[in-house]
Amino acid sequence: MSGRVLVGVKRVIDYAVKIRVKPDNSGVVTDGVKHSMNPFCEIAVEEAVKLKEKKFIKEVVAVSCGPQQAQETIRTALAMGADRGIHVEVTGKDYDTLGPLQVSKIFAALAKKEDAQLLILGKQAIDDDCNQTGQMTAALLDWPQGTFASEVSLEGDKIKVVREIDGGLETIKINTPAVLTADLRLNTPRYATLPNIMKAKKKKIAQVKPADLGVDITSRLEVLRVDEPPQRLAGVTVETVDDLVAKLKESGTI
């Protein structure tokens, strides 16, 4: 086993920012808006670094797809303990239409190229909430997948994964190589310390293009329109249950 883990990290609008829709309804405003690493990707990086510290794996490689700024996100992963980074350059219109299918093709190609033992991703990104990339990548590679992981342990050449599912917790054992996606309770990501950020400056980030990996990133989806959720209308207080029933009949709900 190569002992190499690939971690996907996505640059998204910071969770604390108030999202605004562009006036032409083509998307959300991203210019000048604070961006940071997707919180689930942070958890994924933390897990990979923990595995390395426990000596289960040898190398953590952080990967991000996007324009120049994606390198900032890779640098944060490096400051958290990743060893090197790969920046897959996707810009302009291509970046606007980049979705889980294209990203999973890129990750699949990289996983093969880097002879990865494990691919860890966040379970979903907080901007599109797709929850698809991990699953698609596993399918393309024909690898087992441990998604919504809240606990991961390596046992020999198998992985035990405790998954958070609707019914509760499910424990599975899968072979390696595998794809894991991190859920909220998997771990608490460490704070990047300033000395580590300084050390991260010396770590390498390789640049590749999707074409170099033989991946076609044309999208099969077209976003027609983006709207804000409808304004929540004020409610009406009623005095009695009969009033309530009457109002509900009136609005056609019952």
Place this chain on the structure above:
Amino acid sequence: MLLRKVSQSSALCGSILRIPAGLSRGQRHAGAVVAVQNPRLYASQAAEAVLEKTAAVGSNTAAKVEKTISTESKSYAVNIFKGQIETAQVFPYPSALNEEQEQFLRELVGPVDKFFLEVNDAAKNDALEKVEDDTMQGLKEMGAFGLQVPSDLGGLGLSNTQYARLVEIVGTYDLGVGITLGAHQSIGFKGILLFGNPAQKEKYLPKLATAETIAAFCLTEPASGSDAASIKTTAVQSSCGKFFTLNGSKIWISNGGLAEIFTVFAKTPMKDPKTGEMKDKISAFVVERSFGGVTSGPPEKKMGIKASNTAEVYFDNVRVPADCLLGELGEGFKVAMNILNNGRFGMAAALSGTMKGVINKAVDHAANRTQFGNKIHNYGVIQEKVARMAMLQYVTESMAYMISGNMDSGAKEFQIEAAISKIFASEAAWTVTDECVQVMGGMGYMKDTGLERVMRDLRIFRIFEGTNDILRLFVALNGFQNAGNQLKSLQKALKNPIGNAGMLAGEIAKRAKRKAGLSTGLTLQGTVHPELAQSGELTAKAIEQFGGVTEELLLKHGKKIIDEQFVLSRVADCAIDLYAMVVVLSRASRALSEGSASAQHEKMLCETWCVEAHERILRDIKSLRSSQSRQLYKNMRAISAAVVENGGVVAPPALGF
């Protein structure tokens, strides 16, 4: 500190200045030549007075005095005392970060901000009267204790500007933690960074950078606060010369109870090379608690910055190896003043962050609170408060980064500006926070809002690291010293009036014009952005008038100006306003040149500030020239004497009992 020593100095007490009858101010206009001739007597004495004073206490300024005589000063603040505008250090607004430094700094800001937002609990630290253990550990791991230690010794090697930006974040969230960090690195071990030899740096800095050992700055004693030169702690060298025996006690030492490494200032008896007699001069030492004989008292109970440990430190026959001497023997005062001077910009940076934080709270309240049918931010009174807060914050931030930028660009002369920024920042932060409480009304007074803690934390900033009162005297006297030197060189020129006819004619004409209220050609046109031309002119005019009044004061008081504290503090207030005007002119000019989105807003901040500052300065200058003010000072002296003698107010109770 410098002042009391002077009045005790017999050399100065004895000489009284005599003003010849012919030199009343009314005559100056017509007898301009006469006026210029007489500076020979007074200005040189004034200059000498200040020089003697500095020599008497063997201070840092001695070194600086030589510099100012021989080279032209690039400091804006120094030059305004001569009625001159030196723009080298103020225009354009410094950008002291190269691309790599800026990129690195951007990466640091996020994690530091996140740590203070999510991990540090300022209210908890205040209640516990210490920094929570987990937070302390997190700060150490984060590298927050070694920001300016060179990276090859385990620190982050940040420049002053980068340090200022991070300290701004700390100031926004928790001043108690800010002081813990600052007492450690901004003054605690700064001496080693500035004056340590390579062996000392290698020995101490790595552990200090990770905060494995914590540092403290030990200068203040029970009987020596502002009068730092009068400290009584002694360090006597052994006959073999290999060690010093340290004895004494220090009070109110930040980190005193936590520190392992102390920068201690003590009187060392040494032989004067010229006279051969034994003199006591101050020397600086690096003292380790592990040397034995070093103990610290319990944490002091304070009004604010409760999370910061403040304690008494006692030295009982501590054996300090000779190689722990920091800097030269007898040069300790210079070390102390340089350390304090070097760290001052950090205070302005931290406080500009504090102000941002409290303003956010106040504005959030004003935008949401409805009274009398409107959100209160629609009312004029609230609008004025918010505007003034915004201006004060803008000036403070502009000062902080101008000074750090100057320092990073290699400027050697910034002590007046640094002192000004400390005075301004501490007073502005107090006013702003006070007004924020006011805007929030009853809510502002409540503990949970967090403002009362900030107010309590802020009070000490006007006191420590040089009380604002002393620093005002420092600003004025330092400025006068340089202006006095110029008059001295004029006196030299007068010895050869024919050879210097051109220069003398110019000087005479300048003074005549000034007296007649005409402009002497001083202008900022072409330096400031065209849209700020008017504010630029207000500044230039104010500097002109200021130069005039400082010269008059020097001529009038001569040496004795040192004792005229009523005058000196007003002069300092003018200098502070003049620096404030120029920093906002510089920053707003940059915003307008860059066409940034906020440029028009910054222009408004700048123009509004300059109009009011100009008014204040002219009012102060008028008061400095008026005989009524002199009467008022006399009255106040008399009132104070009576109240002191009476041990309290003198007027009998209004009711008679």
